[in-house]
Amino acid sequence: xxxxxxxxxxxxxxxxxxxxxxxxxxxxxxxxxxxxxxxxxxxxxxxxxxxxxxxxxxxxxxxxxxxxxxxxxxxxxxxxxxxxxxxxxxxxxxxxxxxxxxxxxxxxxxxxxxxxxxxxxxxxxxxxxxxxxxxxxxxxxxxxxxxxxxxxxxxxxxxxxxxxxxxxxxxxxxxxxxxxxxxxxxxxxxxxxxx
Numbered sequence: 580x581x582x583x584x585x586x587x588x589x590x591x592x593x594x595x596x597x598x599x600x601x602x603x604x605x606x607x608x609x610x611x612x613x614x615x616x617x618x619x620x621x622x623x624x625x626x627x628x629x630x631x632x633x634x635x636x637x638x639x640x641x642x643x644x645x646x647x648x649x650x651x652x653x654x655x656x657x658x659x660x661x662x663x664x665x666x667x668x669x670x671x672x673x674x675x676x677x678x679x680x681x682x683x684x685x686x687x688x689x690x691x692x693x694x695x696x697x698x699x700x701x702x703x704x705x706x707x708x709x710x711x712x713x714x715x716x717x718x719x720x721x722x723x724x725x726x727x728x729x730x731x732x733x734x735x736x737x738x739x740x741x742x743x744x745x746x747x748x749x750x751x752x753x754x755x756x757x758x759x760x761x762x763x764x765x766x767x768x769x770x771x772x773x774x
Contacts, residue, residue, distance in 0.1 A: 615757045618722070620653055623670045623756035624772055627651075627723050631672040631754040634725055637694050638687060638750060644677040647749070653769055656758035665764040670756035670772075677747045684729030684748045685712040691727055691750070692716055700725075709733075726753040 628651060635646075650673045655665040678687065685707075692702045692714045699720055705713035710733040716725040728751040762768050 615722070615759050618757065618759050620668060620670055620756075620759050620761050620768060620772060623722060623759060624651070624672075626721075627670045627672040627754045627756045630721065630723055630725065631674055631752055634691065634695075634727075634752045634754070635674050635676060637691055638676060638678075642678045642682045642687070644679055644747065647675040647677050649674040652773055653761070653764070655764070666761055667758050668761045668764070668769065669758050671753065672756075673751065673753040676750045676752070677745075678750060680748060682748055684731055684750055687750055688712050688714055688727045688729035691752075695725070722757045723754050726755065727751070728753070 631649075651671070653668040653670050655662060656667045656669050659665075678684065689712075695716050695718075696702060698718070700716045700718045703715045703717070705715050705726070707713050707729075710731045712729040714727045716727070718724075730745045730749040730751060732745055732747065
């Protein structure tokens with residue numbers, strides 16, 4: 580005997596995948612690439628913050644001048660036209676660390692990235708120029724990725740890009756959590772997490 584509910588569900592899934600669900604009365608939920616429907620923003624906040632802090636702790640302490648700015652917030656994953664209510668969001672934890680003037684930020688970024696390789700992270704060079712070096716770290720074992728940027732003062736105004744301008748050598752660590760569904764930017768969930 581065939582289970583009618585199971586058969587109907589399978590038919591709806593197949594037809595939904597073929598974009599014919601409207602013709603059959605099946606209800607499907609549109610998913611967005613990169614969306615983690617079973618993970619909440621709260622689930623991603625603490626791991627992102629801890630990962631940011633761990634990366635910052637791996638910088639040579641003797642070269643650190645000060646932590647200039649640390650920020651934690653959720654950001655929309657999609658454009659306003661694709662997601663006008665900002666329901667699909669990602670938790671971002673960032674920190675800017677100024678280093679002593681004689682430190683080479685490109686080397687600091689390369690060494691910091693290399694310190695994650697032994698733990699199964701892959702490193703991708705995002706390029707740069709005379710004043711900026713960038714690397715992206717990803718791991719199948721982590722929901723978040725890490726973007727490292729080494730920023731050097733552009734005293735000769737050689738850079739023509741729109742890169743961030745700094746007055747002192749700076750290492751920027753930015754951890755980006757996965758895109759997850761929320762109640763939107765002004766929801767109780769998001770506002771409580773951003774306090």
